Every structure is written in C-alpha cells, then in structure tokens.
Amino acid sequence: MSILETVNLHQRFGEHVILSDVNLKIESSEVFVLIGPTGAGKTTLLRLLDLLDRPASGRVYFDGTDVTVSKSYRQTARRRMSFVQQKPLVFTMSVYDNIACGLRWRQENPETIRQKVVTVMQLVGMQDYRDRKAKTLSGGEMQRVALARALVTEPEVLLLDEPTANLDPISVSGVEETLAHTIAEKKTTIVMSTHDMAQGQRLADRIGVMVNGRLVQFGTPKEVFIAPQTREVAEFVGVENILPGIVSGRDSDLVTIDVNQNIIESISVYQPGEKVFVLIRPEDITLMLGPGLSSARNTFMGKIIKMISVEPLVRIEIDCGFPLLVLITRRSSEEMGLTIGKSVYCSLKASAIRVIKRW
Amino acid sequence: MISVSSCSIASAISIPLGSLVHFNRFRGKRPLISVIQTLYSVPTVVIGLFVFLMFSRAGPLGELKLLFTPAVMIIGQVALIIPLILGLIISALSGIDKAVAETAISLGATRFQMVMLILKEAKFAVLAAIIMGFGRAFSEVGLALMVGGNIRGFTRTLTTTISLETSKGDVELSIALGIILLMIALAINITLNRLQQR
Numbered sequence: 197m198s199i200l201e202t203v204n205l206h207q208r209f210g211e212h213v214i215l216s217d218v219n220l221k222i223e224s225s226e227v228f229v230l231i232g233p234t235g236a237g238k239t240t241l242l243r244l245l246d247l248l249d250r251p252a253s254g255r256v257y258f259d260g261t262d263v264t265v266s267k268s269y270r271q272t273a274r275r276r277m278s279f280v281q282q283k284p285l286v287f288t289m290s291v292y293d294n295i296a297c298g299l300r301w302r303q304e305n306p307e308t309i310r311q312k313v314v315t316v317m318q319l320v321g322m323q324d325y326r327d328r329k330a331k332t333l334s335g336g337e338m339q340r341v342a343l344a345r346a347l348v349t350e351p352e353v354l355l356l357d358e359p360t361a362n363l364d365p366i367s368v369s370g371v372e373e374t375l376a377h378t379i380a381e382k383k384t385t386i387v388m389s390t391h392d393m394a395q396g397q398r399l400a401d402r403i404g405v406m407v408n409g410r411l412v413q414f415g416t417p418k419e420v421f422i423a424p425q426t427r428e429v430a431e432f433v434g435v436e437n438i439l440p441g442i443v444s445g446r447d448s449d450l451v452t453i454d455v456n457q458n459i460i461e462s463i464s465v466y467q468p469g470e471k472v473f474v475l476i477r478p479e480d481i482t483l484m485l486g487p488g489l490s491s492a493r494n495t496f497m498g499k500i501i502k503m504i505s506v507e508p509l510v511r512i513e514i515d516c517g518f519p520l521l522v523l524i525t526r527r528s529s530e531e532m533g534l535t536i537g538k539s540v541y542c543s544l545k546a547s548a549i550r551v552i553k554r555w
Numbered sequence: 556m557i558s559v560s561s562c563s564i565a566s567a568i569s570i571p572l573g574s575l576v577h578f579n580r581f582r583g584k585r586p587l588i589s590v591i592q593t594l595y596s597v598p599t600v601v602i603g604l605f606v607f608l609m610f611s612r613a614g615p616l617g618e619l620k621l622l623f624t625p626a627v628m629i630i631g632q633v634a635l636i637i638p639l640i641l642g643l644i645i646s647a648l649s650g651i652d653k654a655v656a657e658t659a660i661s662l663g664a665t666r667f668q669m670v671m672l673i674l675k676e677a678k679f680a681v682l683a684a685i686i687m688g689f690g691r692a693f694s695e696v697g698l699a700l701m702v703g704g705n706i707r708g709f710t711r712t713l714t715t716t717i718s719l720e721t722s723k724g725d726v727e728l729s730i731a732l733g734i735i736l737l738m739i740a741l742a743i744n745i746t747l748n749r750l751q752q753r
Contacts, residue, residue: 246661248657248660248661271663271665274660274661274663275663277661278661278662279658279661279662281654281657281658283654285652285654285655285658287655287658287672287675287676288675288676289675297659297662297664297672298662298663298664301659301662301663301664301665301668302663342658345662346662349662349663
C-alpha cells in the first residue's frame with residue numbers, strides 16, 4: 197500500500213491556481229524527487245503532503261487514511277513525518293536543544309533523547325557544535341541542524357523542500373551524503389523537491405516532473421532524462437534544440453520530418469501529417485569541416501552565428517535553415533579553427549533524436 | 556508595590572490573551588488590534604474616572620467598599636496597562652516568522668507546545684512589553700490620585716507625593732522625589748536595553 201497518496205489534488209490562492217489535478221502515489225521506502233522550475237508548485241505540494249495546508253479540493257491519504265477529512269488523525273500522521281524547509285530555520289536555542297525539540301514534544305524519556313540527539317549530531321557532523329547557539333551558525337550548518345532535527349524523530353516519511361537550494365557546494369554534498377545514508381540505513385520514504393536535475397538523478401528512485409502546477413511526467417531518472425514526454429520537460433532536462441516540424445514520410449520505424457523545409461530522419465511512432473517536436477541534445481551533435489562519410493542519417497550544412505565559451509566547453513549556434521545549438525570542447529573548437537561566419541557540417545544519428553507530439 | 560502587583564496581574568492576563576488573539580483567526584481581529592493600540596494612550600484620568608464611578612458608593616461595585624484602597628488602585632492600573640502590554644505582546648508574537656510555527660507543527664508539536672515555543676522565541680520582546688507596562692503604571696499620577704485618594708502611608712505613591720508636595724510649596728522634596736523616580740525609570744531602561752542586546 198502507498199504510504200502517501202493524493203487524489204485529484206487542487207490548490208489555489210485566491211484566483212491563482214497553484215496545483216491542478218495532482219495524482220501521486222508514494223510507496224514505502226521510495227525516494228521520490230519532484231523536479232521542476234521555480235514556481236511550479238513543488239513547495240505547495242509538499243506543504244499539502246505534510247498537512248500544513250488544506251487543499252482547495254482533492255484528497256490526501258497517509259498510510260491509507262484520508263487526512264483531509266480525519267482531523268484527529270492529522271497530528272498522528274504529522275508525527276510520523278518530518279519536513280525540512282528550503283530556508284534553513286533554527287530556533288533561538290542551542291544546537292542540541294534544537295535537535296531535541298521533536299523528541300521532547302513527543303515526551304520521550306531524557307536518556308533516550310540524549311542518545312538519539314548525539315547519534316544524529318554525529319551523522320550530520322555537528323557533534324562539535326552541541327552548545328553553540330544555533331542562530332549564530334552559517335546557512336549550511338543551520339540546514340544540517342534542521343536536517344538533524346527532522347531525522348532524530350526517525351520519521352517514516354521525510355519531506356524536503358529544495359534542502360540544498362541556498363547552500364554552497366560543500367554543504368550540498370554534506371546534505372546529500374546524510375540523505376544517502378538515511379536512505380540506505382533507515383529505509384525512510386523520502387519526498388524531495390529540487391530544481392537541480394543532477395541532484396534528482398543522484399538520489400531518486402523515481403522522478404516526477406512538475407510544470408505549472410501539474411505533474412507532467414513520472415519515471416526513473418534515466419527515463420525522464422533520455423525520454424522527456426513534453427516540451428516543458430525536455431527544456432527542463434537540458435534538451436536545448438526543440439524544433440517544431442511535421443512528419444512527412446515513414447519507412448517502417450524510420451520517419452522523415454520536415455523542419456522548416458529541411459528533412460530530419462529519426463525513429464518514431466508518429467504518422468505522416470502529424471505535428472511533432474524534434475528534440476536534439478546539443479552534446480549529441482558532431483561537427484565536421486567537410487561533408488565526409490558518416491554512418492549518421494542526418495547531415496546539415498550551416499553557418500556559425502554565435503559562439504559562447506563555458507569552460508571547458510563552447511556553445512555554438514549554427515544556422516542550418518533552422519537554429520541548432522551544439523556543444524563541443526574548447527580544444528576541438530580551437531583545433532578545427534571555428535569562428536563566427538564559418539561553414540560547418542552538423543551530423544547526428546537518427547537514434548539520438550527524439551520525437552514528441554506537438555499539440 | 557502597587558505597580559509591581561498590577562504589572563504582574565496585567566501580564567498574567569495579557570500573555571495568554573495575546574497568544575489567543577495572535578494564533579487564532581476570527582472576524583474583527585484587525586479592528587480589535589486597532590482598538591487595543593488606541594488604548595495605549597488612553598489618559599490615566601479617564602480610566603480613573605471610570606474606576607471611580609464603578610467603585611463609588613453609588614456605583615455598581617460600590618458594595619465592595621474598595622474605593623480609596625490600594626486594591627482599587629491595582630484594579631485601575633491593571634485596566635490602564637493591559638492594552639499596552641497586550642498590544643505589545645501581540646506585535647512581539649507577530650514579529651516571529653510564521654515559518655517557525657510551521658516548523659514546530661511539522662516536527663510534531665501540539666498547538667500548545669507550538670505557542671510555548673513562539674513565546675520563548677519572542678521572550679525579549681514580551682519582557683519589553685511587560686517592562687513598558689510597569690513603567691506606565693509606575694509613573695502615572697491621575698489614576699492614583701482619583702481612586703487612591705492619596706492617603707498617607709496607605710495609598711500615597713511617589714508620584715502622588717510629588718504632586719501634593721509641589722502644591723504645598725515644598726519644591727525641594729518634590730525635586731528629590733522626582734530624581735528618585737527618574738533614577739528608577741533609568742534603571743528600568745538600562746535593564747531593558749541589556750536584555751534586548753543579548
């Protein structure tokens with residue numbers, strides 16, 4: 197049975213719709229990562245899951261019980277979960293007292309509290325800060341305290357709202373290590389939001405992509421990364437060439453797609469006449485100076501119109517009758533003597549191109 | 556002593572009442588807070604008049620025969636400073652980030668545990684509110700005169716003594732007492748500042 201489930205969840209603030217029709221099932225011990233751009237509704241969804249807010253309509257089930265109806269059960273359910281917010285927040289007291297709060301509120305005995313707090317302080321690497329006033333810590337340290345405070349109650353479900361959004365890279369890896377340890381040791385169910393696709397890939401069993409208040413795609417990190425199903429998801433997972441076209445021909449699985457009067461070949465299920473988007477990752481394109489022989493199905497000639505250096509890579513915009521963004525190393529770019537205005541050939545395999553329906 | 560008692564009583568009423576107002580949503584909350592804030596500056600003699608009428612022989616509470624006793628002065632001062640302490644406590648609680656309350660709730664705190672945490676977070680501002688209330692009770696004269704009657708050794712306070720001695724022409728004594736009053740106010744102020752800097 198799912199530990200958390202939402203059915204047709206809607207949320208709005210005034211006239212503004214934040215979430216629409218969210219149906220989600222989180223299995224026990226699963227690590228589910230919500231990804232999506234800022235403002236997509238990830239925080240709103242997490243707040244509903246933690247029962248901090250009530251939905252405009254729809255249901256939230258915790259361990260099979262409808263918590264939108266059962267008021268008495270909300271406190272019980274909440275005590276089986278923990279929520280770490282995006283902004284590191286600590287109470288005006290020592291690090292130790294901060295972490296002990298949840299246990300004290302559950303009226304556990306002092307010796308148990310002491311043991312659990314000490315253990316979790318070691319886990320997040322804050323054992324030397326025991327008596328420090330938590331408010332005097334840095335942002336990264338505060339977030340570690342907040343994480344420890346959430347973990348110490350041994351929640352069945354841990355909800356995290358962009359827990360590393362405001363942290364430096366070292367603190368980020370610290371938080372991720374703690375989470376990885378918790379996942380491995382405690383089998384805690386984790387629902388986490390992030391706008392960092394890479395972080396999602398590192399931690400998630402399953403990813404849900406959220407765009408404009410809707411969950412638009414579910415899947416393993418690999419599925420979402422390789423096979424985005426909508427234009428928004430494609431943009432979010434780093435597919436930078438999204439070209440509108442129409443399927444013009446079909447030979448078994450191989451289709452030809454007309455993009456601005458250029459023909460691109462790909463493998464797809466769509467029929468001639470259907471409107472589609474052609475998705476091409478910039479790193480999948482090979483650049484050549486001459487037309488040369490290649491096994492790739494697609495070769496286009498174009499002119500370089502823009503070059504931006506993002507060490508150690510160069511982003512090159514090429515006009516092939518349609519715009520194409522290519523990513524190559526700076527070394528290759530120098531060796532090939534690429535400059536703005538130069539003619540080049542872009543080649544890419546039919547299998548590297550994904551085609552999705554355009555509505 | 557009168558001011559200390561009235562301040563304690565007013566605080567004991569204002570802290571729970573302030574929490575109640577702050578943590579609950581109800582119709583008329585904003586207007587209520589405005590009324591409370593307006594009463595910060597209610598003239599002491601107006602409260603004095605009201606208490607006098609309530610407790611005078613012909614008044615509804617005249618039977619208690621409390622007029623011109625320290626008890627009625629305390630009642631008057633409590634009425635005088637409750638709005639001030641209450642209003643300042645409400646704004647002290649509003650000064651605490653809403654996320655603190657939410658974090659507490661999400662960590663499994665009951666409503667009561669959450670309120671206690673917020674009061675603790677706001678403790679310096681709450682303390683400041685109490686001291687402000689004490690200052691107002693301690694320094695007022697109109698109310699003490701009207702309902703206390705300035706009876707020597709019974710309902711006479713520092714401020715009423717100054718008022719009396721000045722009208723009698725004993726300015727030296729008045730000045731001396733005034734200085735004492737100022738020193739006490741200064742001491743309160745220093746304590747308050749120390750606390751807030753912590």
